[in-house]
Amino acid sequence: MKSKVWIGLIGLFSLLGAPGAFAAGGVEQVTVQAEGNGSALSTATAAALTSAIAQVNGVEVASTAVTTEMTATLDTAAGSQFASASTAAEAVAQRTKGLVQRYRVVSQAQNAGVWTVTVEATISRYARSAQADRLRMTVLPFRAQRAEAAKVGEQFATELTAQLTSSRKFAMLDRAFEAERQSEMSLIADGGAPLEELAKLGNRLGTDYMIVGVIDEAGTTTQSTELAGRTLSASTTHFSVSYRVIDAPTGQIKLADSWTGAQPGGSLGALASKAADAISRQIVDAITPIRVESVLGNELFLGQGGKSIKVGQKYRLLMAGEPIVDSYTKESLGRQEVDVGIIEVTEVQSKVAKAKVLKASVDVAQTFPTSTFIVRLLAEAPKAAASTAPTKTPKPPVALKTRSDSDW
Numbered sequence: 001m002k003s004k005v006w007i008g009l010i011g012l013f014s015l016l017g018a019p020g021a022f023a024a025g026g027v028e029q030v031t032v033q034a035e036g037n038g039s040a041l042s043t044a045t046a047a048a049l050t051s052a053i054a055q056v057n058g059v060e061v062a063s064t065a066v067t068t069e070m071t072a073t074l075d076t077a078a079g080s081q082f083a084s085a086s087t088a089a090e091a092v093a094q095r096t097k098g099l100v101q102r103y104r105v106v107s108q109a110q111n112a113g114v115w116t117v118t119v120e121a122t123i124s125r126y127a128r129s130a131q132a133d134r135l136r137m138t139v140l141p142f143r144a145q146r147a148e149a150a151k152v153g154e155q156f157a158t159e160l161t162a163q164l165t166s167s168r169k170f171a172m173l174d175r176a177f178e179a180e181r182q183s184e185m186s187l188i189a190d191g192g193a194p195l196e197e198l199a200k201l202g203n204r205l206g207t208d209y210m211i212v213g214v215i216d217e218a219g220t221t222t223q224s225t226e227l228a229g230r231t232l233s234a235s236t237t238h239f240s241v242s243y244r245v246i247d248a249p250t251g252q253i254k255l256a257d258s259w260t261g262a263q264p265g266g267s268l269g270a271l272a273s274k275a276a277d278a279i280s281r282q283i284v285d286a287i288t289p290i291r292v293e294s295v296l297g298n299e300l301f302l303g304q305g306g307k308s309i310k311v312g313q314k315y316r317l318l319m320a321g322e323p324i325v326d327s328y329t330k331e332s333l334g335r336q337e338v339d340v341g342i343i344e345v346t347e348v349q350s351k352v353a354k355a356k357v358l359k360a361s362v363d364v365a366q367t368f369p370t371s372t373f374i375v376r377l378l379a380e381a382p383k384a385a386a387s388t389a390p391t392k393t394p395k396p397p398v399a400l401k402t403r404s405d406s407d408w
Contacts, residue, residue: 210246239274241279
């Protein structure tokens with residue numbers, strides 16, 4: 001009998017919140033029914049209540065101290081027979097400081113000295129933000145052989161994270177400030193916060209994709225030239241990075257590439273930021289190409305904003321054609337892309353961008369309801385004039401529970 005009470009009272013000090021579909025994370029209230037057993041009515045009720053907590057919040061950690069105090073609270077509040085149900089409910093709510101908001105006993109029965117109690121309880125649960133259901137990514141520290149490269153590598157990784165975050169296509173998980181996050185969570189776990197806040201514990205997310213790489217080169221070279229008896233010096237900044245996008249559960253490499261750049265003089269940090277901008281656009285473009293989400297006359301609304309899009313940039317306007325399937329593997333290779341025009345960004349907001357059509361071979365406003373349009377930066381257009389040649393366009397990622405390799 002004690003084992004059931006023990007199981008029922010797990011979860012008061014380390015609770016996992018279930019996924020929620022909310023714009024922002026926060027503590028919500030969930031009402032459930034649960035059953036508990038015990039040698040005394042108070043013990044069975046305490047077991048039922050903590051079973052309700054475990055049912056709502058998932059993974060559980062036992063606490064004998066809370067077990068004892070919960071049962072004692074019920075005994076003290078209402079007596080062994082719970083003469084006053086409202087008094088018991090108020091006492092439990094006060095004792096748990098909001099973790100159990102309220103409850104009522106639905107049924108109680110005794111058989112062979114064992115009490116069975118069913119309660120309907122309202123339990124606090126942490127509701128994660130809707131963004132947590134996006135494809136999850138983590139930018140891990142890039143490796144470097146030299147101290148100078150390591151320093152600029154930190155700036156590069158920070159900028160890459162910022163660029164990917166601003167695309168609003170992924171749930172970017174932080175690993176650089178994990179110690180600070182753990183410190184904040186410890187303030188809740190140490191008992192100084194209301195128990196309702198315990199619902200926030202245990203919600204750390206695992207990543208789907210890791211972005212890793214190596215800073216191959218980062219530095220400045222100086223060349224001197226003798227001219228008319230004078231020595232002229234010119235410096236050139238170099239930055240080169242290779243990176244991979246790795247499927248975290250399997251270790252499979254999903255995308256691998258490199259970026260190399262150089263510029264006369266200038267800041268090494270500025271060149272690293274330029275690399276982060278280019279690589280972030282390549283990653284977003286490979287997984288979730290920018291789509292035209294709405295059309296109003298000659299104005300297009302693009303499904304991406306933030307730092308990765310800039311006013312004045314020109315994009316190729318592409319219309320998705322027929323699916324392309326690999327003849328050998330039968331895997332989806334995306335869809336055909338047909339160039340239909342050029343657009344220019346006129347306004348950038350945090351979530352969307354506006355663009356105007358500079359030229360188009362189709363009436364975008366009339367075609368939009370039945371067609372899919374994506375855009376790619378004009379600078380990335382191929383030099384060959386094969387405007388109708390199919391290119392690989394990975395399908396947008398689907399829900400995490402159903403995504404597969406074909407998403408790429």
